[in-house]
Amino acid sequence: MHDVAIVGAGPAGATAAIHLSAQGHRVLLLDKDDFPRDKVCGDGLIADAIGALRRAGLYEEVRGLGYETRLCTVYSPSRVQVDVPGEFLTLKRLLLDDLIARKAIASGAKFLRHRVTGIEPQSNGSALLTVRETDSPIRSRIVLLATGADVELPEKIGLVDGADHSAIALRCYVRSPVALDRLIISYDRSILPGYAWIFPLGNDEFNIGCGIFYNGNEHARVNLRDTFQTFVTEFPQAADIMRRAVSRTPLRGARLRCGLRGAATSGAGNILAIGETIGATFPYTGEGIGKAMETGELAAEIAHRALVSGDFNILREFPARLERELKPKFLGYRIAEEWLSRPWLNDFVARRIHKSKFLQDSVAGILNETVDPREIFSLRGIVRSFVR
Numbered sequence: 439m440h441d442v443a444i445v446g447a448g449p450a451g452a453t454a455a456i457h458l459s460a461q462g463h464r465v466l467l468l469d470k471d472d473f474p475r476d477k478v479c480g481d482g483l484i485a486d487a488i489g490a491l492r493r494a495g496l497y498e499e500v501r502g503l504g505y506e507t508r509l510c511t512v513y514s515p516s517r518v519q520v521d522v523p524g525e526f527l528t529l530k531r532l533l534l535d536d537l538i539a540r541k542a543i544a545s546g547a548k549f550l551r552h553r554v555t556g557i558e559p560q561s562n563g564s565a566l567l568t569v570r571e572t573d574s575p576i577r578s579r580i581v582l583l584a585t586g587a588d589v590e591l592p593e594k595i596g597l598v599d600g601a602d603h604s605a606i607a608l609r610c611y612v613r614s615p616v617a618l619d620r621l622i623i624s625y626d627r628s629i630l631p632g633y634a635w636i637f638p639l640g641n642d643e644f645n646i647g648c649g650i651f652y653n654g655n656e657h658a659r660v661n662l663r664d665t666f667q668t669f670v671t672e673f674p675q676a677a678d679i680m681r682r683a684v685s686r687t688p689l690r691g692a693r694l695r696c697g698l699r700g701a702a703t704s705g706a707g708n709i710l711a712i713g714e715t716i717g718a719t720f721p722y723t724g725e726g727i728g729k730a731m732e733t734g735e736l737a738a739e740i741a742h743r744a745l746v747s748g749d750f751n752i753l754r755e756f757p758a759r760l761e762r763e764l765k766p767k768f769l770g771y772r773i774a775e776e777w778l779s780r781p782w783l784n785d786f787v788a789r790r791i792h793k794s795k796f797l798q799d800s801v802a803g804i805l806n807e808t809v810d811p812r813e814i815f816s817l818r819g820i821v822r823s824f825v826r
């Protein structure tokens with residue numbers, strides 16, 4: 439009998455495993471893939487991820503291996519350029535996820551490459567997990583589900599309410615001798631309703647990709663490969679990188695689940711769901727590593743108290759804590775998304791940012807999570823931008 443079985447060893451699951459094992463609990467971390475494994479991503483780390491890496495004791499190592507910059511330049515539909523200062527890191531997920539999973543193992547978690555195919559809650563709240571690789575079921579007092587945007591298993595046990603993924607994105611790696619000292623995000627008119635990014639990885643390597651948020655709009659389903667082609671042809675920095683590219687990996691795509699919605703966060707018995715499974719990725723930017731880690735931390739804290747006290751009703755606090763501590767941040771991003779997906783409003787805000795110190799500070803504060811996006815994306819915010 440394990441104390442906690444964690445299904446999925448991405449940032450959400452492995453972070454939970456680090457914190458639980460460090461407190462002496464018997465943790466089993468399961469993933470269908472062996473590590474290191476690739477994960478399609480932009481590989482960008484913003485303030486929330488950096489904070490969670492610090493708390494996991496991994497910041498220095500990630501910083502040492504990754505690329506660091508203090509600037510992210512965002513382009514509006516009419517290419518009005520907004521420079522957002524902050525601390526940003528990039529590190530390929532192949533390396534990042536391996537580091538987090540290895541830290542979990544070093545902290546005492548046991549890792550098994552197993553695909554979990556079923557979870558059966560028992561009458562005492564514990565669970566039996568069936569896996570593809572062996573006939574013997576695995577027993578655990580608590581289960582954390584962290585399968586990312588792959589919700590086949592959560593769907594099977596009734597946690598996912600049928601809501602589809604909310605975004606899709608693709609990326610490739612390009613090696614090119616172009617000097618670029620910042621992250622670039624573009625909501626360029628030529629690629630709307632998609633968005634695109636160029637994230638330097640250091641050593642002349644770049645992660646270039648684009649995505650589309652559906653927001654329930656079926657018409658938004660564009661051909662992303664065409665969007666990518668438009669971006670690397672028409673966006674000057676992307677075109678420059680591509681023209682001088684010495685190598686390039688094929689485009690690979692993946693789905694995203696955003697907005698902290700689309701799945702129940704706890705199930706029958708002692709089961710909690712975390713990370714992208716419960717939509718813990720920000721709408722509009724697609725940043726999800728930090729929030730996945732934060733949901734893992736929160737679940738670990740609550741599971742620890744339940745295990746120590748023997749009162750598993752404590753697990754029922756998880757949905758309310760998420761609602762209270764994380765949901766407001768997602769609401770702010772959703773409002774920002776509603777504003778910025780209107781090209782004229784996006785351009786208007788970008789132009790105002792150039793003229794207003796209040797808006798410049800607020801935009802930096804949003805990324806650092808010291809400012810609620812609603813400070814800007816409201817009538818009051820716009821009025822204030824004419825004063826300061």
Ligand SMILES: Cc1cc2nc3c(=O)[nH]c(=O)nc-3n(C[C@H](O)[C@H](O)[C@H](O)COP(=O)(O)OP(=O)(O)OC[C@H]3O[C@@H](n4cnc5c(N)ncnc54)[C@H](O)[C@@H]3O)c2cc1C
Pocket residue numbers: 445446447448449450451468469470471477478479480481482483484487552553554555584585586587588591606607608609647649691692693694712713714715718719724725726727728730
């Ligand atoms: C193209 C793209 C670009 C992105 N760019 C960024 C970015 O720059 N910055 C950022 O912060 N976020 C970005 N994201 C979002 C980010 O990738 C996710 O938010 C993050 O990976 C979520 O972490 P997770 O641990 O919840 O899930 P994952 O990282 O997906 O991990 C889930 C794990 O569960 C395993 N698994 C699934 N099913 C089973 C099963 N049945 N049994 C056992 N194991 C299973 C999988 O193998 C996987 O290892 C991007 C996403 C995409 C698609």
